[in-house]
Amino acid sequence: MQQPPVQLSxxxxxxxxHGKAGEVRVLDDLSFAINERDFVSIxxxxxCGKTTIFNIIAGLLEPDSGAMHYRGEEIESLRGRVxxxxxxxxxxxxxxxxxxVLLGLETRGVDRAEAEARAREYLKGFGxxxxxxxxxxTLSGGMRQRVALIRTLIMDPDIxxxxxxxxxxxxxxxxxxxxxxxxxxxxxxxxxILVTHDxxxxxxxxxxxxxxxxxxxxxxxxxxIEIGATSPxxxxxxxxxxxxxxxxxxxxxxxxxxxx
Amino acid sequence: xxxxxxxxxxxxGRKRRRAGFDTAFGRAMLQVVAVVAFFAVWExxxxxxxxxxxxxxxxxxxxxxxYKMILSGELVSDTWYTLxxxxxxxxxxxxxxxxxxxxxxxxxxxxxxVEPFIVAINSVPKIALAPIVVLWxxxxxxxxxxxxxxxxxxVALIAAYQAAKDAxxxxxxxLISMGADKHQVFFxxxxxxxxxxxxxxxxxxxxxxxxxxxxxxxxxxxxxxxxLIYTASSFYDLNTVWxxxxxxxxxxxxxxxxxxxxxxxxxxxxxxxxxHQVQV
Numbered sequence: 001m002q003q004p005p006v007q008l009s010x011x012x013x014x015x016x017x018h019g020k021a022g023e024v025r026v027l028d029d030l031s032f033a034i035n036e037r038d039f040v041s042i043x044x045x046x047x048c049g050k051t052t053i054f055n056i057i058a059g060l061l062e063p064d065s066g067a068m069h070y071r072g073e074e075i076e077s078l079r080g081r082v083x084x085x086x087x088x089x090x091x092x093x094x095x096x097x098x099x100x101v102l103l104g105l106e107t108r109g110v111d112r113a114e115a116e117a118r119a120r121e122y123l124k125g126f127g128x129x130x131x132x133x134x135x136x137x138t139l140s141g142g143m144r145q146r147v148a149l150i151r152t153l154i155m156d157p158d159i160x161x162x163x164x165x166x167x168x169x170x171x172x173x174x175x176x177x178x179x180x181x182x183x184x185x186x187x188x189x190x191x192x193i194l195v196t197h198d199x200x201x202x203x204x205x206x207x208x209x210x211x212x213x214x215x216x217x218x219x220x221x222x223x224x225i226e227i228g229a230t231s232p233x234x235x236x237x238x239x240x241x242x243x244x245x246x247x248x249x250x251x252x253x254x255x256x257x258x259x260x
Numbered sequence: 261x262x263x264x265x266x267x268x269x270x271x272x273g274r275k276r277r278r279a280g281f282d283t284a285f286g287r288a289m290l291q292v293v294a295v296v297a298f299f300a301v302w303e304x305x306x307x308x309x310x311x312x313x314x315x316x317x318x319x320x321x322x323x324x325x326x327y328k329m330i331l332s333g334e335l336v337s338d339t340w341y342t343l344x345x346x347x348x349x350x351x352x353x354x355x356x357x358x359x360x361x362x363x364x365x366x367x368x369x370x371x372x373x374v375e376p377f378i379v380a381i382n383s384v385p386k387i388a389l390a391p392i393v394v395l396w397x398x399x400x401x402x403x404x405x406x407x408x409x410x411x412x413x414x415v416a417l418i419a420a421y422q423a424a425k426d427a428x429x430x431x432x433x434x435l436i437s438m439g440a441d442k443h444q445v446f447f448x449x450x451x452x453x454x455x456x457x458x459x460x461x462x463x464x465x466x467x468x469x470x471x472x473x474x475x476x477x478x479x480x481x482x483x484x485x486x487x488l489i490y491t492a493s494s495f496y497d498l499n500t501v502w503x504x505x506x507x508x509x510x511x512x513x514x515x516x517x518x519x520x521x522x523x524x525x526x527x528x529x530x531x532x533x534x535x536h537q538v539q540v
Contacts, residue, residue, distance in 0.1 A: 058437040080439020090434050094452045094529045103448070107440040135529040155438065 005071075007191055008034040008057075008078075008159060013066035015052055026052050027063070028216030034159070034193060039185065041194045041202035043248065044212030044220075050195040053217075054161045057193075058082050070158070080108075083157035083190075087164040089144040091136035097123070097147050098132040104155040122150045126180065142173035146180065153184055160185070162194045166201070178205055178232040199252070203244045204232040211251045221251060317498035322506070325499040335488075339507055342473050342484040345401060346511075349408020350462075350469030357413035358458050361420025365450055366442070371421070382418060386411045387471070390479050399480040408472030412465040416458065423457035424450050456530060459523050466515045470508065 013030040016023050026049035034040055042050050055061040057068070059079030068075050091100045098119055105115040123129050126146055136144055145165060152160060162181075166174040182205060185192055196202050202209050209223045225244055229235035281290060299319045305311045306318040313321065329335035364371040390407055397403035427450045435445050477486025485504045492500035524531065 060433050060436060079437060082437055084434060084437040086430065088430060090430055092431060092449070092452070104438045107435065107438050107444050107448070137529070
């Protein structure tokens with residue numbers, strides 16, 4: 001298999017936070033590369049700084065040191081060019097479904113009529129037409145997260161940063177949304193970085209899985225997942241699925257023993 | 261399964277409690293009965309000589325005085341005058357206070373700098389300013405409005421500033437990751453999320469607006485319900501005092517529901533959550 005070109009590379013990220021208990025080193029010399037149209041999952045013990053990585057990439061935090069390159073060009077951050085999705089759907093409660101989907105296009109100053117037409121098209125594509133004027137609180141958790149996904153995709157971001165986007169949902173809804181995500185990524189040719197603590201989800205969705213060590217976070221190992229199934233449910237039925245699952249579990253187990 | 265059992269019990273318990281008078285009609289009837297009974301006891305007490313009509317007035321006396329004042333137009337003009345002062349003070353104070361409070365979100369430095377001053381101003385009982393306000397702004401309309409503004413502005417300022425500080429950081433981060441600048445974060449995330457708190461202060465401030473108007477009229481004025489109450493009480497004309505007080509009560513009552521309507525119209529996304537209450 002030919003290796004696709006690198007889209008985003010992160011080199012030697014270091015980040016410490018100053019808390020009451022003194023300095024806490026969260027990232028220590030962290031480096032990894034994301035290829036074009038990659039689907040990479042980052043797993044690791046909880047509190048190991050996965051969200052911090054995303055916040056740096058999205059431009060919400062500055063690293064103490066380290067560099068980021070996007071398609072070979074050194075950049076400060078990907079602010080305004082990433083699609084950031086978090087565990088909370090973060091729908092604006094005072095905006096309707098349509099208003100929420102339009103949020104990013106509004107900040108970009110896209111023409112209202114054009115933006116609305118595009119939003120309605122996306123809503124239709126994700127089976128949410130008829131809910132344009134509903135307020136988020138009237139929707140189910142799965143629908144809300146689907147709206148959040150549309151809000152992210154409609155901006156046509158260079159990279160999707162998904163921070164445990166489905167972890168607050170029940171298992172059936174999660175399976176369904178994993179499928180929706182996988183399809184959307186294929187349709188819109190997106191690159192995805194997914195932070196999850198769900199090994200099962202990481203194996204079912206990703207092309208590669210980066211395993212981080214406990215705090216301070218370092219890349220422990222990168223696993224290529226060569227299932228290539230069409231859907232996350234089919235992936236779970238693949239003969240190699242449990243092999244990947246167990247080797248990733250083993251990686252994490254060793255670390256929990258070490259840090260405990 | 262002890263959990264299911266206790267849930268079951270609570271459900272039936274709630275059902276039993278809601279039965280009987282706990283319907284919209286039943287509650288209205290009980291409220292009317294309570295009001296009628298109150299005035300009936302009052303009237304009977306005065307007529308039977310148990311309580312002194314000189315000190316408390318009497319419902320029939322209040323009614324005839326009120327009727328006369330309505331016919332002469334005196335009550336209506338006093339009511340409008342006080343209402344105008346109160347609403348003007350409320351609007352100016354609430355808008356100015358809210359805008360200042362929101363503006364403090366822009367600069368953490370300025371906000372920290374002025375915080376102790378805001379606390380200091382807030383800790384002065386504003387009513388104590390009334391004599392100075394009259395000295396500065398005269399005995400006319402302006403001094404009453406100014407007093408209302410001083411009462412309402414600080415409440416609105418503190419509420420708006422606090423709400424802006426408490427605005428969801430994750431929503432702001434999301435906007436920033438989308439490439440929004442500070443103005444966009446302010447107008448798309450901070451301002452809308454402070455609206456419920458700001459509108460909640462309307463309820464308090466409508467009352468404060470009236471307090472400012474009435475106290476201002478007590479100190480010195482030729483018109484208004486405060487003036488009416490003050491002069492009537494100095495003549496021991498209790499029935500007229502009550503007419504003024506009940507008019508103020510009705511005014512506050514109506515204003516409360518006007519605010520309620522404003523809240524419902526301007527916060528459609530907040531609806532339906534407020535009608536449900538956990539039954540304990």
